Amino acid sequence: MLPALRVVIEVPGERLECAFGGVMHRHGVREVELVDLAVFGRLARLVWRKQRWRCTGCGR
Ligand SMILES: [Zn+2]
DSSP states (O other): OOOOEEEEEEOTTOOOOOTTOOOEEEEEEEEEEEEEEEETTEEEEEEEEEEEEEETTTOO
C-alpha cells in the first residue's frame, strides 16, 4: 500500500488588518489537516497551510 499523498494549499498575499491600526507581521504557519480523500486511486490528505498574523501594537 502506497503512503497517502499530501495535498497542501497555501493562500498567498492574505493579510489581515488590526482594528486598532497596529502593524501586522507574520507569526508562523499552522497546518490544518482537513480531510482524507481518494485521488487517482490513492489515499490523499488535504492540508491547508494557514498563515498566522500577530499585531505589533496590541499583540492580538
Ligand atoms: Zn493591534
